[in-house]
Structures are given as C-alpha cells and as structure tokens.
Amino acid sequence: MITTAGARFLAAFNDIEKHIRGTLRASNGDGFAQLAREYADKKRLPTHHRSALLAFAALRNAISHERYYGGRPIAEPVEAVVxxxxxxxxxxxxxxxxxxxxxxxxxCVIQPDDAIGAALDHVRTLGYSQLPVYDGDSYVGVLTTNAIARWLADQLIKNTGIAEEEPVSRVLKFAEPGEEAVLVPRSITAVEAIDRLSRERQAGHLATALIVTERGRRSDTPLRLITPYDLPALTAALAIV
Structure with missing residues (x-):
C-alpha cells in the first residue's frame, strides 16, 4: 500500500514524465533517464534540475517496481523530497x-545625439554600466563603461581634454566587436535568461546584457535591462530546496 507521501510523489513524477515525453514526442518505450537528459539539454536546465530528475526517477522505480515488504514499498519519500x-x-x-x-x-535610455556628459551623469549617480541607445523608438546599441573608458583614453592621448558635449553616437563607435546587448521578449523565462547571458559570454560578447521588450524587436519599448548582476536572483527563482 502506497502512503499519501508516496502517492503525491508519484503524481508529481507522472506529470513531469508526461510533460517531458510530450515535449520530446517520445514513445512509451523510451527510457525516462535518457529522455530526462535530452530534455535538460534541449531546455538548458540548470545542473540541479537535471540531477533531481535522475534522482527522482530512481526513487520512482524503487517505489513502483521494486519488491514490497509487508505490503509496503521498500522506498518511501520523506516530506521534503515530496x-x-x-x-x-x-x-x-x-x-x-x-x-x-x-x-x-x-x-535609462539615451539618444545618439545626447551629450556624453549626460550619459556620464547616469553612470556616476545611478551606477549604470550599460545604457541602451535608442534613436527615437528604434534600438541602436548599448553604451558601456568599457566603450566610455576607451573613448576617454583616446581623448587623453590626443590631449584634447574631456569633451562632455561629444555626442553619444561618436562614443558608441569605441565599442569593441561583440559588445552588444540582446533583445528578448517579455515572455523569456528565468532559465532562458540565464542561458542567454551565459551563451553570450561564451561567444565572446562583452556586454552580456539582455534588453527585455514586448516582443524582442528593435522598435519595442525597453521594459527592463538584465545583466550578469541579476544572475543570483534568476538562479534563486529556480531553487527546489
């Protein structure tokens, strides 16, 4: 006889298995462990989710398929596991x-024709290290403190002084290749955001920022900027213990 905890565990596991099989369009004959790995790769799940799926599969087998002792399964999930x-x-x-x-x-959005002095005020007073640049309603790029530092170095080398009236568009030219934000729709999940930030860094992009808009289009209004600073909060949203 399966206890209430065991029944809850099996109900949750069955829902998960049905979801994974449906997502991968797998047949009933395909082993769950392999499907769990494929699903984790496809969805880019965090390591602890992948490990949990495999551990829960082993416990499910012990509850459902192993020999019973005294009419009860030899394995019984504790409340924390459930x-x-x-x-x-x-x-x-x-x-x-x-x-x-x-x-x-x-x-905080700036325009290409804005004076760099205004952007520097945002960096100084608000602590921003990346500022989306929009020409009217259209995304142009992202001004980073890296680009500003290279512009400042160029100014000093030329002994021209710091021209705070210099337009943002000119400073933006000091961005290195790959120093670009990525536009994403507001439907992006925490897992997808973590993956996109990690993927951009692995690809050699320096900005590693996501600009969330309604549909992820250049003409959409920016709703939020997501940077590596936000990774702890995104990761915390995926905790299961």
Missing part, C-alpha cells in the same frame, strides 16, 4: 518568467 518534486513539477510545467523573478526596474 515538496521538492512538486516544486520541480511547477517549474517545468510553468517556468518562472525572468521579469517575475526580477521585478520591474526603470530602464
């Missing part, structure tokens, strides 16, 4: 959105 798999089920079937995990935040 809560973990129920939380994992929720995160897989209804992935937390990045905006939900991070909350709203003001996006």
């Amino acid at each position: 809560q973990e798999i129920e939380l994992l089920r929720r995160q897989l079937l209804e992935p937390p959105r990045a905006l939900t995990a991070l909350g709203s935040a003001r996006v």
Whole structure:
C-alpha cells in the first residue's frame, strides 16, 4: 500500500514524465533517464534540475517496481523530497518568467545625439554600466563603461581634454566587436535568461546584457535591462530546496 507521501510523489513524477515525453514526442518505450537528459539539454536546465530528475526517477522505480515488504514499498519519500518534486513539477510545467523573478526596474535610455556628459551623469549617480541607445523608438546599441573608458583614453592621448558635449553616437563607435546587448521578449523565462547571458559570454560578447521588450524587436519599448548582476536572483527563482 502506497502512503499519501508516496502517492503525491508519484503524481508529481507522472506529470513531469508526461510533460517531458510530450515535449520530446517520445514513445512509451523510451527510457525516462535518457529522455530526462535530452530534455535538460534541449531546455538548458540548470545542473540541479537535471540531477533531481535522475534522482527522482530512481526513487520512482524503487517505489513502483521494486519488491514490497509487508505490503509496503521498500522506498518511501520523506516530506521534503515530496515538496521538492512538486516544486520541480511547477517549474517545468510553468517556468518562472525572468521579469517575475526580477521585478520591474526603470530602464535609462539615451539618444545618439545626447551629450556624453549626460550619459556620464547616469553612470556616476545611478551606477549604470550599460545604457541602451535608442534613436527615437528604434534600438541602436548599448553604451558601456568599457566603450566610455576607451573613448576617454583616446581623448587623453590626443590631449584634447574631456569633451562632455561629444555626442553619444561618436562614443558608441569605441565599442569593441561583440559588445552588444540582446533583445528578448517579455515572455523569456528565468532559465532562458540565464542561458542567454551565459551563451553570450561564451561567444565572446562583452556586454552580456539582455534588453527585455514586448516582443524582442528593435522598435519595442525597453521594459527592463538584465545583466550578469541579476544572475543570483534568476538562479534563486529556480531553487527546489
């Protein structure tokens, strides 16, 4: 006889298995462990989610397929494990959105014709290291403190002094290749945001920032800037223990 905890565990596991099989369009004959690995790769799940899936699969087998002792399964999930798999089920079937995990935040936008002095004020007073540049309603690029530093070095080498009236568009030319933000839709999940930030860094991009808009288009209004600084909050949203 399976206990209430065991029944809850199996119900959560069955929901997860059904979701994974449906996502991968797998047949009932395909082993769950391999499907879990494929799903984790496809969805770029964090390591602890992948490990949990495999551990829960082993426990499911012990409950459902191993010999019983005294009419009860030899394995019995404790309440903490049941809560973990129920939380994992929720995160897989209804992935937390990045905006939900991070909350709203003001996006400081500058224009190409703005004086660099105004951008420097934002850096100095607000602590921003990346400023999205929009020409009217269209995304142009992102002004980073790296680009500003290279512009300042160029000014000093030329002994021209710091021209705070220099337009942002000219300073933006000092950005290195790959120093670019990535536009993403507001539907982006926490897992996807972590993956995009990591992927951009692995690709050699320096800005590694995501600009969240309604549909991820250059003409959309920016809703939030996501940077590596936000990674701890995004990761925390995926915790299952």
